[in-house]
Amino acid sequence: MNYIELNITVEPDFSEIIMAELGELGYESFVETDEGLLAYIQEEDFDQEKLDELTAKYLELTTIALTWKSLERRNWNEEWEKSYEPIEVGNQIRVRATFHAPDPSFTYDLLIQPKMSFGTGHHETTWLVMNEQLSLPHVGISVMDVGCGTGILAILAAKLGATSLEGFDIDEWAVENTVENFEMNELTAETEVFQGTIDKVGQDKIFGGVLANINRNILLAEIPKYVQHLKPGGWLVTSGFYETDQADIEACASQNGLKKLRSNTRNQWACVVFEK
Known part of the structure; x- marks a missing residue:
C-alpha cells in the first residue's frame, strides 16, 4: 500500500484550517513546514477532484499551491523518522523516539517508532486525549x-496503571x-492487538475505560457498541x-x-469524557 505525499505552500495563518479540511478528506498525517505543510493519504483514497475544489x-482568501507525489511505504516511514520531534503534554508526558535522549523531568516517558503523525501526539486530538487520561x-x-x-494512548494507559490493553x-x-511500540515500552500489562473494528471484540469483554479518538461519523455509529463493552462507572474518552460536532456526540x-x-478543546478540535 503506497501513500500520497501532498506538499502545500500556504500562509501560516491558514495551515490549521487547511489541515482540518484535509482531515475531513481522509488525510491521516501532517507535518508543518516553513512553507506550509505536508499531508499524507493512502493512494487509494486520493481524490484529485476534491483537492481541486479545496484549492479553489x-x-x-490566500495564496495556495499544491504538489503531490506517490511514496513507497519505506520512504514514507523514513520521512516521519526524519521529521519527528518529541511531544510534550504539560510537564508530565513526553512522547519520544528512540533516537531522542530521555528527559527525567517528565513523569511519563513514552517511546514510539514514529510512523504516523496522527497517532503520535502531533495531532490536536491525540494531545487532548492524553491530557484527559492524566x-x-x-x-x-x-x-x-x-x-x-501507533498505540500511544494505550501505552499511556498502561503507564498510568492499566493491567490489560x-x-x-x-x-x-x-x-x-x-x-x-508496545514491545519497545516493555509494558507489564496484558496486551492484544488486531486488525479490524469494534465488531471483532468478544461480546463478553468488558472494560473499565475506552479510548476512542476516531472521527464524528464512526463515533456516532459506534458509541452504542462501546457502551456494551463498558462496565458501570467506567469511562469513555471521545x-x-x-x-x-460536539453537540451531536x-x-x-x-x-x-x-x-x-467534562470536555476540552484545542485549535477547534474537541474532546469529551463520559461515564457509564
Missing part, C-alpha cells in the same frame, strides 16, 4: 483503544506499529471531531446512557 475555495482512574482496569494508530485498527501498518452519548464528565 482558499484561492479566494485525570482518569487507570489502576487495575482493562482499557480498549479504538483505532489505536486491547487495541485494534483497520490499517495493518497501525497494528504492526502498535505491537512494535475525540477526533471538531467543536462544531454528546447527544448520542446521552441517548446511550452516558453522563458527560
